Every structure is written in structure tokens, then in C-alpha cells.
Amino acid sequence: xxxxxxxxxxxxxxxxxxxxxxxxxxxxxxxxxxxxxxxxxxxxxxxxxxxxxxxxxxxxxxxxxxxxxxxxxxxxxxxxxxxxxxxxxxxxxxxxxxxxxxxxxxxxxxxxxxxxxxxxxxxxxxxxxxx
Amino acid sequence: xxxxxxxxxxxxxxxxxxxxxxxxxxxxxxxxxxxxxxxxxxxxxxxxxxxxxxxxxxxxxxxxxxxxxxxxxxxxxxxxxxxxxxxxxxxxxxxxxxxxxxxxxxxxxxxxxxxxxxxx
Numbered sequence: 424x425x426x427x428x429x430x431x432x433x434x435x436x437x438x439x440x441x442x443x444x445x446x447x448x449x450x451x452x453x454x455x456x457x458x459x460x461x462x463x464x465x466x467x468x469x470x471x472x473x474x475x476x477x478x479x480x481x482x483x484x485x486x487x488x489x490x491x492x493x494x495x496x497x498x499x500x501x502x503x504x505x506x507x508x509x510x511x512x513x514x515x516x517x518x519x520x521x522x523x524x525x526x527x528x529x530x531x532x533x534x535x536x537x538x539x540x541x542x543x544x545x546x547x548x549x550x551x552x553x554x
Numbered sequence: 555x556x557x558x559x560x561x562x563x564x565x566x567x568x569x570x571x572x573x574x575x576x577x578x579x580x581x582x583x584x585x586x587x588x589x590x591x592x593x594x595x596x597x598x599x600x601x602x603x604x605x606x607x608x609x610x611x612x613x614x615x616x617x618x619x620x621x622x623x624x625x626x627x628x629x630x631x632x633x634x635x636x637x638x639x640x641x642x643x644x645x646x647x648x649x650x651x652x653x654x655x656x657x658x659x660x661x662x663x664x665x666x667x668x669x670x671x672x673x674x
Contacts, residue, residue: 471617473589494639530674
């Protein structure tokens with residue numbers, strides 16, 4: 424394949440990708456279990472950013488499928504498992520969480536997502552973190 | 555022939571990039587500095603000379619992250635991911651009746667607020 428052609432394709436792919444601001448972002452989640460002594464802070468990657476939406480002037484004229492709104496969500500993800508410190512032997516000390524590999528402006532999938540406008544802040548530690 | 559092939563390949567690639575961008579932004583909005591803010595824009599489909607109809611269009615913030623354990627315990631059906639989203643919607647509007655008794659909204663103010671048509 425001609426190098427000139429490859430460079431042109433790469434240019435197109437790069438230029439297309441930089442047009443959207445919905446992208447993987449650094450995020451810290453705090454995990455603790457009632458039975459375990461410590462709280463665990465995990466640095467992970469989530470999807471965050473801006474997506475284009477519009478409000479139809481004629482909502483009653485269109486089908487619901489035509490009134491689609493896109494939000495920033497996971498495109499590809501993988502699951503990682505972390506060990507929560509200070510757990511007794513009878514407790515499962517592992518915690519699995521999704522890590523964003525890539526993101527997209529798309530629909531919120533209700534099969535595995537809780538689609539809300541805003542959630543009360545519950546991502547914090549009440550127990551000490553093990554240093 | 556090889557030279558013409560190269561030119562054809564480059565031309566096709568540039569054309570596909572532009573088509574991709576046009577498809578992503580059907581009203582011709584190109585994101586030179588990121589997403590355009592949520593604001594009023596003229597809806598050319600409904601507008602008539604001297605009687606413009608405005609529509610709220612633009613970008614709003616949303617994010618998806620692992621559901622905190624504390625929140626998961628309160629869910630009837632626990633979900634691994636929480637998606638917090640806002641969409642560009644009309645904050646205020648007036649009702650307009652077009653020909654054939656068709657009723658539409660003419661948006662007068664916009665904001666990023668609750669999404670209603672984002673679930674699949």
C-alpha cells in the first residue's frame with residue numbers, strides 16, 4: 424500500500440476523532456464494604472464530555488425514535504478487579520469495575536446503565552484508606 | 555497509472571473525511587473549537603420569510619462512570635454503570651399554529667436540562 428495513501432487515511436481518522444469532546448477521562452472511585460476495615464481509592468477511566476443534542480419543534484409530529492438524544496457513554500470497556508484491604512476471611516474482598524477503553528455520543532443502554540440526570544454524591548470514603 | 559492511482563486515493567480519502575464530518579453535523583456545524591454551546595438556531599424547515607422559527611441546538615455535558623457501591627445497594631435492579639446526562643432543550647417557548655392546523659413550538663430560550671429521549 425502506498426505510504427501517501429496510508430498517511431491520508433490516518434489524517435482522516437485523526438481529524439474525525441478530534442471533532443467530539445466525549446472522551447475517556449481520569450476518575451477516582453472509592454470502594455468500601457461494611458465488613459472490611461479500609462476504603463480503597465481506585466484510579467480508573469470513565470467517559471465524560473460534550474455531545475450534540477437538539478430539541479424538536481414538533482415533538483407530537485415525530486415518532487419517539489426520531490427524537491433521539493445522544494449522551495457521552497462507553498463505547499468499549501473492559502472490567503478490572505481490585506482487592507479491598509482489611510476484609511475478614513468470610514467476605515469476598517474483590518471488587519470489579521468497568522474501565523473505559525473508548526467513548527461515544529450515543530444512547531444510554533438501560534440493560535447495564537442507570538440513566539439519570541444527576542446523582543447525589545455517594546462516591547466517598549467513610550473509612551480510612553490504607554497507605 | 556500509479557501516479558493517477560495515488561491522486562485518486564488521496565481525493566477519495568479527503569472526500570470521505572468531509573462526508574463523515576457533514577454526516578456528523580448535518581447543519582454544517584464544524585467544531586473548530588469543540589462543541590458549540592446550547593443556544594437558539596433557526597430551523598430552516600419550519601421558518602418562512604419574516605416568520606423565523608427557532609430551535610434549541612448545541613452541546614451539553616454528560617458522563618458515564620461505575621455506579622458507587624452505596625448507590626448500587628439502593629437499586630431495585632443494580633446497574634454497573636451510572637450515566638449522568640443533560641441535553642439541549644427549550645427553557646421557554648411559544649406555541650405556533652402552521653397551515654393545516656399543525657401545532658409546533660417556537661423556542662425562545664435554551665438550557666442544558668433533563669434528557670427524555672436518550673435511553674435504549
